[in-house]
Amino acid sequence: MSTLEVKDLHVSIDGKNILKGVNLTMKTGEIHAIMGPNGTGKSTLSEAIMGHPAYKVTQGEVLLNGENILELPVDERARAGLFLAMQYPAEIPGVTNAEFIRGAINARRPEDKPLSVRSFLKQLDKTMSVLDMTEEMADRYLNEGFSGGEKKRNEILQLMMIKPKFAILDEIDSGLDIDALKVVSRGVNQMRGPEFGSLIITHYQRLLNYIVPDVVHVMMGGRIVKQGGPELAKRLEDEGYAGLRDELGLDIKLVDEEA
Amino acid sequence: MTVDLKKYPAIAEYAKKTAEPTWFTELRTKSLEKASSLELPSFEKIRYQRWPIQLEQPLEKKGSRKELIETLKPEQTGNMVVQLGQNTLELKISSEMQDQGVIVCDWQTALREHGDLVQKYFMQKAVKFDEDRLTAQHVAHLTSGLFIYVPKNVVLKEAFTSYFFQDATAKNDYVHHVIIVVGENSEFSYLENLKTVGEQATTANIIVEVVAQENSHVKFASVDRLGANTTTYLNRRGHLKKNAKIDWSMGMMNDGNIVGDFDSDLAGDGAHSEVKIVAISTGKQVQGIDTRVTNIGKHTIGHILQHGVILSRSTLTFNGIGHIIKGAKGADAQQESRVLMLSNKAKGDANPILLIDDNDVTAGHAASIGRVNQEQLYYLMSRGLPKKVAERLVIIGFLGPVLAAIPSKVIRAQLKATIERKLIDGQKDE
Ligand SMILES: Nc1ncnc2c1ncn2[C@@H]1O[C@H](COP(=O)(O)OP(=O)(O)OP(=O)(O)O)[C@@H](O)[C@H]1O
Numbered sequence: 001m002s003t004l005e006v007k008d009l010h011v012s013i014d015g016k017n018i019l020k021g022v023n024l025t026m027k028t029g030e031i032h033a034i035m036g037p038n039g040t041g042k043s044t045l046s047e048a049i050m051g052h053p054a055y056k057v058t059q060g061e062v063l064l065n066g067e068n069i070l071e072l073p074v075d076e077r078a079r080a081g082l083f084l085a086m087q088y089p090a091e092i093p094g095v096t097n098a099e100f101i102r103g104a105i106n107a108r109r110p111e112d113k114p115l116s117v118r119s120f121l122k123q124l125d126k127t128m129s130v131l132d133m134t135e136e137m138a139d140r141y142l143n144e145g146f147s148g149g150e151k152k153r154n155e156i157l158q159l160m161m162i163k164p165k166f167a168i169l170d171e172i173d174s175g176l177d178i179d180a181l182k183v184v185s186r187g188v189n190q191m192r193g194p195e196f197g198s199l200i201i202t203h204y205q206r207l208l209n210y211i212v213p214d215v216v217h218v219m220m221g222g223r224i225v226k227q228g229g230p231e232l233a234k235r236l237e238d239e240g241y242a243g244l245r246d247e248l249g250l251d252i253k254l255v256d257e258e259a
Numbered sequence: 260m261t262v263d264l265k266k267y268p269a270i271a272e273y274a275k276k277t278a279e280p281t282w283f284t285e286l287r288t289k290s291l292e293k294a295s296s297l298e299l300p301s302f303e304k305i306r307y308q309r310w311p312i313q314l315e316q317p318l319e320k321k322g323s324r325k326e327l328i329e330t331l332k333p334e335q336t337g338n339m340v341v342q343l344g345q346n347t348l349e350l351k352i353s354s355e356m357q358d359q360g361v362i363v364c365d366w367q368t369a370l371r372e373h374g375d376l377v378q379k380y381f382m383q384k385a386v387k388f389d390e391d392r393l394t395a396q397h398v399a400h401l402t403s404g405l406f407i408y409v410p411k412n413v414v415l416k417e418a419f420t421s422y423f424f425q426d427a428t429a430k431n432d433y434v435h436h437v438i439i440v441v442g443e444n445s446e447f448s449y450l451e452n453l454k455t456v457g458e459q460a461t462t463a464n465i466i467v468e469v470v471a472q473e474n475s476h477v478k479f480a481s482v483d484r485l486g487a488n489t490t491t492y493l494n495r496r497g498h499l500k501k502n503a504k505i506d507w508s509m510g511m512m513n514d515g516n517i518v519g520d521f522d523s524d525l526a527g528d529g530a531h532s533e534v535k536i537v538a539i540s541t542g543k544q545v546q547g548i549d550t551r552v553t554n555i556g557k558h559t560i561g562h563i564l565q566h567g568v569i570l571s572r573s574t575l576t577f578n579g580i581g582h583i584i585k586g587a588k589g590a591d592a593q594q595e596s597r598v599l600m601l602s603n604k605a606k607g608d609a610n611p612i613l614l615i616d617d618n619d620v621t622a623g624h625a626a627s628i629g630r631v632n633q634e635q636l637y638y639l640m641s642r643g644l645p646k647k648v649a650e651r652l653v654i655i656g657f658l659g660p661v662l663a664a665i666p667s668k669v670i671r672a673q674l675k676a677t678i679e680r681k682l683i684d685g686q687k688d689e
């Protein structure tokens with residue numbers, strides 16, 4: 001079992017404080033969901049955990065199995081077991097999807113024991129069929145010209161091939177049609193098990209019908225303001241964020257609120 | 260004989276030893292006399308004039324060390340030539356080529372046995388001996404090379420490969436000449452591997468002339484890996500007759516300072532030249548690449564696509580020159596030069612130059628100098644790839660459009676492997 005702990009995390013971007021003390025603990029075997037209004041800092045939290053250079057941690061720590069990872073470069077965090085399915089994955093022309101995924105897997109193996117091309121391809125074929133992806137997607141350049149939904153599927157493909165300890169999925173459901181949502185959920189559910197934990201950021205309760213979370217966190221104004229079970233997501237779906245905010249007596253302005 | 264060879268004892272001695280024809284020896288002395296009064300060629304934004312690029316050593320026949328020869332065994336076994344310094348180690352010509360009367364021989368043999376043919380093409384069409392000081396010095400000091408003559412109506416399936424090893428285990432100038440003549444309606448693919456062995460400071464002066472006769476098609480590919488201490492003038496020139504086509508694919512993977520002068524003269528109507536260049540500069544080296552296509556005939560097509568990457572403190576300059584001569588109605592000149600810089604100390608330039616003297620033409624250019632996209636790097640690293648590996652992927656991706664446009668799959672793969680090696684070495688200095 002592994003643990004991921006976020007302690008009193010403060011993060012700023014371009015000098016603007018976004019996260020103002022986030023606390024969160026999760027273990028492998030668990031699925032956590034984070035919901036929260038637009039612009040509240042959910043992507044900031046995930047990028048800060050992964051180590052995006054633009055996000056500056058000004059206070060607090062992130063511990064993987066008790067060790068602070070904030071000093072590690074991005075690639076070392078990844079090899080230590082973290083994965084981030086990004087809200088906006090980059091496009092890399094000239095590098096094929098398959099070539100890249102194999103490289104990522106081999107980066108985790110001893111240099112003299114790379115995964116054989118054969119077993120790699122076998123595994124890739126199998127995983128792509130779980131995700132209803134056509135073979136052609138393996139030979140296309142990484143995310144280049146992929147549709148929104150294809151990019152999301154491709155993030156899950158990488159997740160399933162790399163098999164991290166903890167995966168943060170940032171709006172993996174946005175831009176997916178109903179069938180694709182089921183396919184992607186099937187992929188994530190296949191990963192579920194004692195050696196895998198996931199933090200799922202979403203705006204829609206629907207995803208959580210397919211991937212049922214153990215814990216739901218609500219984030220507002222750069223903090224986690226409430227935790228609960230799956231029923232918390234249902235309540236937000238019905239009531240929106242304003243009700244919860246007022247109940248908690250928070251002084252936060254929501255983006256879509258009338259002034 | 261008009262020249263007094265007594266004035267040039269080194270040339271006289273060399274001519275005697277190699278039994279080269281008189282016309283050639285006379286051309287040497289004429290070139291030598293003229294060289295000092297000629298200017299060094301000038302290229303926009305490439306300042307190489309102070310480099311040790313001029314040839315100063317007297318002409319001399321030289322061998323290479325035996326033990327060195329043993330280390331130079333290319334994987335390929337057939338249809339190729341292997342040369343080390345001034346000497347040919349191996350020459351194997353396919354039966355396909357032999358049966359169809361194709362001539363392939365080293366420079367001395369060509370002069371002795373095919374003197375008339377050589378005289379007809381040597382620095383007549385593509386390059387002139389008195390064009391500038393470097394071409395003149397080239398003729399005076401020339402000691403090695405290759406002559407390929409493909410008669411008309413010969414379509415060769417298999418490519419011919421040359422391995423030219425510049426011997427820098429001793430301080431010898433490397434002066435090398437290749438002539439490729441491809442006859443009417445013929446097709447020929449050629450791959451040139453240029454590599455340095457040894458680490459002495461040396462000067463290389465290399466000229467390649469490709470004459471593509473009417474309706475012929477030549478695929479010329481090269482992988483250049485001259486050493487860090489070799490200062491090079493590399494001139495590759497194509498002369499294209501009516502409806503002829505040359506596909507140039509060049510990988511500039513050298514480690515030393517080099518001026519590359521790559522030109523195509525589209526002399527005949529409907530001639531077509533496609534020039535693809537990838538270049539990587541590393542360490543402290545300077546690579547200046549001046550690529551020109553001149554549209555002379557009507558409806559000629561000249562396309563230049565060059566992408567380069569600059570690491571450490573090195574320099575890379577791409578000039579792209581599209582010159583349309585008056586009367587070249589319906590000509591098309593397009594070019595794209597892109598440079599990617601990996602360090603703050605790298606220096607790069609991409610200069611599009613269009614010289615258009617006719618109205619009824621199409622022309623266009625694109626040029627850019629950029630830095631590695633940090634979001635791409637982050638994405639790749641977030642999957643566990645170390646920074647240097649991620650950088651290499653982004654670079655290969657950047658070079659991708661040029662690589663993808665190279666006609667031969669084998670050359671594409673080989674070039675990709677060479678790029679990878681050069682990048683790994685280059686990243687050590689970062
Ligand atoms: N590069 C940046 N420069 C300035 N502000 C930024 C930058 N990136 C993010 N922000 C700001 O940080 C805040 C938090 O953004 P973040 O992307 O974390 O929100 P989010 O909770 O993921 O929202 P959404 O639900 O819309 O994805 C926003 O106000 C956003 O405008």
Ligand SMILES: [Mg+2]
Nearest residue numbers: 042043044087
């Ligand atoms: Mg977000």
